[in-house]
Amino acid sequence: xxxxxxxKVIFLIGNGFLGKKIVSVxxxxxxxxxxxxxxxxxxxxxxxxxxxxxxxxxxxxxxDIVFLxxxxxxxxxxxxxQKNAFxxxxxxxxxxxxxxxxxxxxxxxxxxxxxxxxxKGNYTEKDKVHPVNFYGKTKVQGEQIVQGLNDxxxxxxxxxxxxxxxxxxxxxxxxxxxxxxxxxxxxxxxxINCPTLIDDIAEAMYLMLEKNFSGTFHVTGSEACSKxxxxxxxxxIFNLDSSLIKEVExxxxxxxxxxxxxxxxxxxxxLQGIKMSSVEEGLIKLKKEMEK
Ligand SMILES: NC(=O)c1ccc[n+]([C@@H]2O[C@H](COP(=O)([O-])OP(=O)(O)OC[C@H]3O[C@@H](n4cnc5c(N)ncnc54)[C@H](OP(=O)(O)O)[C@@H]3O)[C@@H](O)[C@H]2O)c1
Numbered sequence: 001x002x003x004x005x006x007x008k009v010i011f012l013i014g015n016g017f018l019g020k021k022i023v024s025v026x027x028x029x030x031x032x033x034x035x036x037x038x039x040x041x042x043x044x045x046x047x048x049x050x051x052x053x054x055x056x057x058x059x060x061x062x063x064d065i066v067f068l069x070x071x072x073x074x075x076x077x078x079x080x081x082q083k084n085a086f087x088x089x090x091x092x093x094x095x096x097x098x099x100x101x102x103x104x105x106x107x108x109x110x111x112x113x114x115x116x117x118x119x120k121g122n123y124t125e126k127d128k129v130h131p132v133n134f135y136g137k138t139k140v141q142g143e144q145i146v147q148g149l150n151d152x153x154x155x156x157x158x159x160x161x162x163x164x165x166x167x168x169x170x171x172x173x174x175x176x177x178x179x180x181x182x183x184x185x186x187x188x189x190x191x192i193n194c195p196t197l198i199d200d201i202a203e204a205m206y207l208m209l210e211k212n213f214s215g216t217f218h219v220t221g222s223e224a225c226s227k228x229x230x231x232x233x234x235x236x237i238f239n240l241d242s243s244l245i246k247e248v249e250x251x252x253x254x255x256x257x258x259x260x261x262x263x264x265x266x267x268x269x270x271l272q273g274i275k276m277s278s279v280e281e282g283l284i285k286l287k288k289e290m291e292k
Pocket of ligand 1: 013014015016017018019036037038039046047048049068069070071072073074088092110111112113157158159160161169
């Protein structure tokens with residue numbers, strides 16, 4: 001019988017947008033997660049590029065499970081500052097992997113739909129990766145390093161939205177709601193992906209760890225849609241003016257290439273009984289969270 005994760009020491013590195021939600025969803029289930037990162041509000045201060053500090057901390061905590069949502073997640077920043085992006089997303093991941101190997105910890109690594117080139121869409125876990133920008137390249141290298149472990153879980157997520165607090169970083173949907181509330185026009189690029197509610201990822205992680213899954217999984221919203229359709233649905237649910245949405249080939253200031261259709265198939269997790277929200281379900285839940 002698999003031991004419940006309630007008995008395990010869980011350490012999360014990178015207490016950002018997704019990380020915070022995982023911590024709060026697990027807390028509601030009576031599961032404590034210890035946090036580390038460069039953010040002010042983590043239990044332990046930890047920079048993943050600092051290999052020595054990582055080993056000291058692992059010696060203290062001896063974690064059974066390590067979540068790694070840390071990294072440089074801004075696509076434009078990765079393109080502009082490639083050395084820094086490589087050091088954090090690739091070398092930083094390597095440091096975490098080495099520590100997990102030394103302390104026999106299971107690693108849950110968060111990756112992205114941007115590992116694909118976006119020509120085909122509806123990618124499965126068996127499809128060949130082919131990133132088109134530097135961020136995607138660093139995530140592919142991160143995945144390859146993680147795959148060297150005996151026990152790991154790679155969760156490829158996409159186009160996150162959700163709500164922790166008013167201090168959250170502005171994700172695409174949250175930013176668009178703010179702009180549209182002010183009756184300002186918003187440009188959206190012609191792109192298709194699977195918008196994903198962070199609460200769903202946290203619930204999926206709980207189930208996947210309870211069942212001791214390992215390997216690579218697509219953990220995104222169950223439905224693919226264009227950014228334009230996503231915002232039209234957002235307007236309907238948040239009662240905003242959809243005529244302010246303007247679809248363009250690409251956003252003028254973008255330097256990094258984007259995959260046109262990076263939608264992911266979630267058939268593999270669905271077969272295991274994991275349910276992810278459709279676009280509309282996700283947005284309705286987001287609105288409820290924001291109004292709490
Ligand atoms: N957001 C999306 O739409 C999206 C889409 C696909 C995949 N993902 C993946 O999902 C995961 C979580 O994304 P997210 O949106 O929650 O990211 P996020 O909010 O940017 O969180 C990442 C956290 O890592 C921290 N960090 C950065 N450099 C670090 C370092 N050297 N050492 C320790 N911590 C460091 C950041 O701190 P600072 O904020 O202080 O820099 C931040 O708190 C990432 O792996 C990302 O690649 C996200």
